[in-house]
Amino acid sequence: MAQGETALHRGLRRRHMTMIGLGGVIGAGLFVSSGAVIGTAGPAAVVAYAVGGVIVILVMRMLGEMAAAHPTSGSFSRYAELALGRWAGFLVGWSYWYFTVVAIAFESVAGAKLVSGIVPGLPVWLGAPALLLTLTVANLISVKVFGETEFWLSSLKVALVVGFLAVGTLYLVGLWPHGGTGLSTLTGHGGFAPHGWTAVLTALVTVIFSYFGAEIVTIAAAESAEPAREVARATVRVVWRVLLFYVGSVFLIVAIVPWNEVPANGEDSPFAAAIGALGVPGAKGLMSGVVLVAVLSILNAGLYGxxxxxxxxAERGDAPSALARVRSSGVPALAILAGGCAGLVILAAAGLLDPEAIFGFLLNTSGLLTLVLYLFIAVSQLRLRALADPATLTVRMWGHPWLSWAVLALLGAALLAVATSPGVGPVVLGVAVILAVTLAAYAVRARLGRTVPPVVDSLEVS
Structure with missing residues (x-):
């Protein structure tokens, strides 16, 4: 940032960092979309979540290594630039921005639908902009307000999941009324993998997309009190907790409720079905409140990211320079407003055309983009590790380089599996168009844009 400009404030504490990482992941992907995964894979959904969780843990470890060495708000976009060149940083940065603004719009609508169930007569297309505006204002005040908002929203989500894990376990072992059913449900309705193991691979992509969000902790590192130390702690703690919450919760759901009775329509929560089976009164209303909290948390994190x-x-000359300006309160106000406005444009377009079709396409393309972004993270870590002095790294990727190459191979296989799956042609084409347009925009920017000094970093990048 140029001299004389106000810098971001280091207003995020350790508790904020931990909950920001958790809040970015534990959302509708766990509370609602897990039903679709269970419908696809049956009880073997547990395996899909375990394998996907391991992949994400390894990617987060790779990202943590880079973030601890180079904490920056640009996170993996900056690392791609350092490792592969400016074109990669441009492509990754704008692809991630696309992902977040789609999430902002979608979560606004999802939240408005839940609110309309609580407040009858409130139109969704009035509630969605209202929620978006409210959290945009919260982000505009200060990074501390964002951190506190995310901390409490995430704390409520975590409390619900921990409570569910505890009660569900008591139910299975017979220490809860009408419990003691054991694990017979896992194999009693067509087997553990009723649709075969190919279905598990198909579900894996949705699972990885559900986990996407933990990376925001590395973006927030630049605004923490001790960036390197906090990101090292947060990335390690977050990934293990997320794996426990996801795998543990899905295991209990399919152990308590027959998999073919779990809601898979994307509207009702599998958690509500499981909590109802436990005999907890008002399960559906309870889960509506929890999912609303989860949606608001993801919306809040999306605006921040x-x-x-x-x-x-903008600091690198890859967006209008005005977007890099920071207010005296320590927030990039114009950049926040740009994300909020983009979300409103998507809301308006979907409302005027076909909301289901618009959001379906946008979510599918952004979901496929997560695999592309993970690939760039893996390649960046391999490249930057080769250029770095390992003795200077406070966080290191486990089993490097073999485990790093294994992650890259797994991600490549997952991307190939999706690209060759039946019925995904339009989505693959959409992602290809997004990437091609972004690279074309970079070519124009490189030729006509303002000249910005190369990335300055402690690494010698050839």
């Missing part, structure tokens, strides 16, 4: 990535792009 989109603004910091856009600010980083």
């Amino acid at each position: 989109s603004s910091r990535m856009l600010m980083s792009l």
Whole structure:
């Protein structure tokens, strides 16, 4: 940032960092979309979540290594630039911004639908902009307000999951009324993998998309009190807790409720079905409240992540320079507003056309983009590790380089599996168009854009 400009404030504490990482992941992907995964894979959904969790843990470890050495609001976009060149940083940064603004719009609508169930007569297309505006204002105040908001929203989600894990376990072992059913449900309705193991691979992509969000902790590192130390702690703690919450919760759901009775329509929560089976009164109403909290948390994190990535792009000359300006309160106000406005544009377009079709396409393309972004993270870590002095790294990727190459191979296989799956042609084409347009925009920017000094970093990048 140029001299004389106000810098981001280091207003995030350790508790904020931990909950920001958790809040970015534990959302509708766990509370609602897990039903679709169970419908696809049956009880073997547990395996899909375990394998996907291991992949994400390894990717987060790779990202943690880079973030601890180079904490920056640009996170993996900056690392791609350092490792592969400016084109990669441009492509990754704008792809992530696309992902976050789609999430902002979608979560606004999802939240408005839940609110309309609580407040009858409130139109969704009025509630969605209202929720978006409210959390945009919260992000505009200060990074501490964002951190506190995310801390409490995430704390409520974590409390629900921990409570569910405890009660569900008591039910299975017979220490809860009408419990003691054991694990017979896992194999009693067509077997553990009723649709075969190919279905588990198909479900894996949805699982990885559900986990996407933990990376925001590395974006927030630049605004923490001790960036390197906090990101090292947060990335390690977050990934293990997320794996426990996801795998543990899905295991209990399919152990308590027959898999073919778990809601898979994307509207009702599998948790509500499981809690109802436990005999807890008002399960559906309870889960509506919890899912609303989860949606608001993801919306809050999306506004934050989109603004910091856009600010980083602007600092590098890859977005209008005005978006890099930081107010005296320590927030990039124009970058925050840009994300909020983009979300409103998507809301308006979906409302005027076909909301289901618009959001279906946008979510599918952004989901496939997560695999592309993970691939760039893996390649960046391999490249930057080769250029770094390992003795200077406070966080190191386990089993490097063999485990790093294994992650890259797994991600490549998952991407190939999706690209060759039946019925995904339009989505693959959409992602290809997004990437091609972004690279074309970079070519124009490189030729006509303002000249910005190369990335300055402790690494010698050839």
